[in-house]
Amino acid sequence: MRALAKFFLTPVFFSLLWCAGGVAVQAAEPVQVAVDSTQWVIKDQKAKTEEFLGRKSLYLTSGFAVLKEVDFENGVIEVDIAAPSPRSFIGISFRGQSEADFETVYFRPHKSGLEDAVQYAPSFNGSTAWQLFSGKGFTAAAEIPKGQWIHVRLEITGLSGKVYFNHSEKPVLEIEDLKHGYSHGTLGIWGSANGGYFSNFTYRIDPVASRPERRPNPPAQGILTKWELSEAFDVAVRDLETPLSSAELKAMKWQAVEAEAPGMVVIDRYRRSPDVVRFFATPAERTGKREGRKLVLARTVIESDRDQIKKMSLGYSDEVAVFLNLEPVFTGKSAFRFRDPGFLGIMDVEDDAVYLHLKKGRNELVLAVADYFGGWGFICRMDECLRK
Numbered sequence: 001m002r003a004l005a006k007f008f009l010t011p012v013f014f015s016l017l018w019c020a021g022g023v024a025v026q027a028a029e030p031v032q033v034a035v036d037s038t039q040w041v042i043k044d045q046k047a048k049t050e051e052f053l054g055r056k057s058l059y060l061t062s063g064f065a066v067l068k069e070v071d072f073e074n075g076v077i078e079v080d081i082a083a084p085s086p087r088s089f090i091g092i093s094f095r096g097q098s099e100a101d102f103e104t105v106y107f108r109p110h111k112s113g114l115e116d117a118v119q120y121a122p123s124f125n126g127s128t129a130w131q132l133f134s135g136k137g138f139t140a141a142a143e144i145p146k147g148q149w150i151h152v153r154l155e156i157t158g159l160s161g162k163v164y165f166n167h168s169e170k171p172v173l174e175i176e177d178l179k180h181g182y183s184h185g186t187l188g189i190w191g192s193a194n195g196g197y198f199s200n201f202t203y204r205i206d207p208v209a210s211r212p213e214r215r216p217n218p219p220a221q222g223i224l225t226k227w228e229l230s231e232a233f234d235v236a237v238r239d240l241e242t243p244l245s246s247a248e249l250k251a252m253k254w255q256a257v258e259a260e261a262p263g264m265v266v267i268d269r270y271r272r273s274p275d276v277v278r279f280f281a282t283p284a285e286r287t288g289k290r291e292g293r294k295l296v297l298a299r300t301v302i303e304s305d306r307d308q309i310k311k312m313s314l315g316y317s318d319e320v321a322v323f324l325n326l327e328p329v330f331t332g333k334s335a336f337r338f339r340d341p342g343f344l345g346i347m348d349v350e351d352d353a354v355y356l357h358l359k360k361g362r363n364e365l366v367l368a369v370a371d372y373f374g375g376w377g378f379i380c381r382m383d384e385c386l387r388k
Helices: 002-008 011-018 248-251
Strands: 031-033 042-043 048-052 055-060 065-066 074-082 089-096 102-107 118-124 150-157 160-165 173-175 188-194 196-206 226-234 255-258 264-266 293-303 308-317 319-324 327-333 352-358 359-370 377-387
Touching: 042 055, 042 188, 055 065, 055 188, 065 089, 089 150, 089 196, 118 160, 118 173, 188 196, 255 377, 264 327, 293 352, 308 319, 319 352, 327 352, 352 359, 359 377
Parallel strands: none
Antiparallel strands: 031 196, 042 065, 048 055, 055 196, 065 188, 074 150, 074 196, 089 102, 089 188, 102 118, 150 160, 160 173, 226 255, 226 293, 264 377, 293 359, 308 352, 308 377, 319 327, 319 359
8 A cells, every 4th residue: 555655645735734724623513524625635636526326426546635624633534435346445544644644544345355354554654554564453354345335434532443334333443553643633535446435524523631651562572672774775776685794784874763563663664665666566576676666774683692593583574685693594575466466465473484593692683674565664583492
């Protein structure tokens, strides 16, 4: 979904929003916004307002519509959606802070009945990181029939949210930890890859009672949590698998970062991932030296009390090279549809493993990580000792 994030919000668009006459007063009652209201700022060349399934509707297929003069943190968002095609993406955005940072919940009609038909994903620096955030609290199953109106209700409070689908009594998805924290901002709708129709959009803004301290679960045993990130480099200029000298590493600027639950470093939070590869490119186009693709180096130190071999499990998105004490020890590719036609590129610490020959004392571990789309990050866990 990173290509979606590129067109979702632009600097020009946000200059329109923030100069549009201030922020709306909080409403105790739901506010309905007609699909042809001038309050919508629409950025979709194929957008149109027309009758669909007996209703006046807004059709979005390759862009978005965002409300002016709304500042949303807690409350309820409701809308009816309809998919004209089995393969499409239909989404709702909220707490939009900038052109590239927002929360989104979206639906995949082509995944109807499957465990990822519904998706919550944050967007950081223009990348909607769905490959990094998957499973409980992020994805859920739902039946999404084509050519029918389906009601969606989002209840957002603090760091959590609930998604109700087609008037379900229980939420189909419970969001446990909104990744932008206690943020606030715009509301919007969007469509991609055949898109969808929207009708009966309403929102309610609730007062903020409190913001309790965020208490994430501690990372699992063995997770490497403290890292430093380099600046981003063009893959066509700096090869992913070429070892760097000690002098080159010393000359770089490094930013200290810490892993977040469940132990991953989300590079998207700190570096902007470029949009240079077509959304459904062939496998050969998803990795390698493509003009404009970026990589980031991540380094950490492993202190060992003796010479030993230890297994390190790792996940990454979408391509990695691993260096230990300046020597290459592993390279891997995990891009969308790269390993097989059904491979999604979902990042998991169990995806791959490498055996590290640690020397007694200080060992420097460096990862070169390049992204295709869908989220830029990595996770590493030190496992058992294989040889003392």
